Amino acid sequence: MSSTASVPQRRGLLLIVSSPSGAGKTTLTRLLLAEDKSMHLSISVTTRPRRGSEIDGVHYRFIDAGTFETMRERGELLESAKVHGNYYGTPAGPVEEALAAGRDVLFDIDWQGTMQIYNKMRPDIVSVFVLPPSVAELKARLERRAEDSAEIILQRLQNARVEISHWTKYDYVLVNTDLQTTYAKLKEILDVERMKRQDKSQVGQLVDTLKADLDALTRGR
Numbered sequence: 001m002s003s004t005a006s007v008p009q010r011r012g013l014l015l016i017v018s019s020p021s022g023a024g025k026t027t028l029t030r031l032l033l034a035e036d037k038s039m040h041l042s043i044s045v046t047t048r049p050r051r052g053s054e055i056d057g058v059h060y061r062f063i064d065a066g067t068f069e070t071m072r073e074r075g076e077l078l079e080s081a082k083v084h085g086n087y088y089g090t091p092a093g094p095v096e097e098a099l100a101a102g103r104d105v106l107f108d109i110d111w112q113g114t115m116q117i118y119n120k121m122r123p124d125i126v127s128v129f130v131l132p133p134s135v136a137e138l139k140a141r142l143e144r145r146a147e148d149s150a151e152i153i154l155q156r157l158q159n160a161r162v163e164i165s166h167w168t169k170y171d172y173v174l175v176n177t178d179l180q181t182t183y184a185k186l187k188e189i190l191d192v193e194r195m196k197r198q199d200k201s202q203v204g205q206l207v208d209t210l211k212a213d214l215d216a217l218t219r220g221r
């Protein structure tokens, strides 16, 4: 008599994608979200002014500095940091709810925020750092995106020097030359890391059943 086991379950993971401004992390994470409906995006709060193409509550929750400070003081932020002169933070509530519901959560945050979340939930984190293929391409992407002034672009390029030095803290590094190739690699990382976290308790039961069936099949032969 043969037996089968149901598909093993696993606990939710936190996928963090970081990069210097313009390397492509937003494009990559949006592709992933469009394809993988089970993934929950952590929507950050920020004091940065909204860009023309951004929607409040979809890309960020745009708040003033006072509201940000109140949220931080009340412990409502899982992590927070000052980046390019503005404050950014991850509201803790939605992340906790999504993880409790067994969903994976995607974060587009910088290295400072990544370090803070590492301290709290390292085993559940998968971190990916995205690098541009060259400085010329990074600058061209920031200019092509056409969302920021020349001054803001220069500031982001100046900050990129420090940001890229933190690549060593990440589990994976992707050089985003061709978008589709990089996206395919990001999905592979997610697949493997999901597999690693599968609940193995049912595997033990399946192996016991297989052993018993093998004994029965081969007994006396």
Ligand SMILES: Nc1nc2c(ncn2[C@@H]2O[C@H](COP(=O)(O)OP(=O)(O)O)[C@@H](O)[C@H]2O)c(=O)[nH]1
Pocket: 018, 019, 020, 021, 022, 026, 044, 045, 048, 079, 080, 081, 083, 084, 088, 089, 090, 108, 109, 110, 111, 112, 113, 114, 156
């Ligand atoms: N620590 C932290 N960083 C964030 C958060 N949200 C966004 N960031 C980072 O802030 C930086 C600036 O983001 P943004 O203003 O959207 O500019 P972009 O990187 O040019 O698209 C990026 O490195 C983001 O990953 C957050 O909640 N916490």
Ligand SMILES: Nc1ncnc2c1ncn2[C@@H]1O[C@H](COP(=O)(O)OP(=O)(O)O)[C@@H](O)[C@H]1O
Pocket: 019, 020, 021, 022, 023, 024, 025, 026, 027, 028, 141, 142, 144, 145, 176, 177, 178, 179, 180
């Ligand atoms: N591999 C790529 N090749 C060419 N352009 C890209 C690539 N990845 C992203 N882009 C473009 O570069 C610009 C910056 O990408 P974005 O995702 O906004 O970067 P980030 O979120 O890291 O600041 C966007 O206009 C995007 O369409």
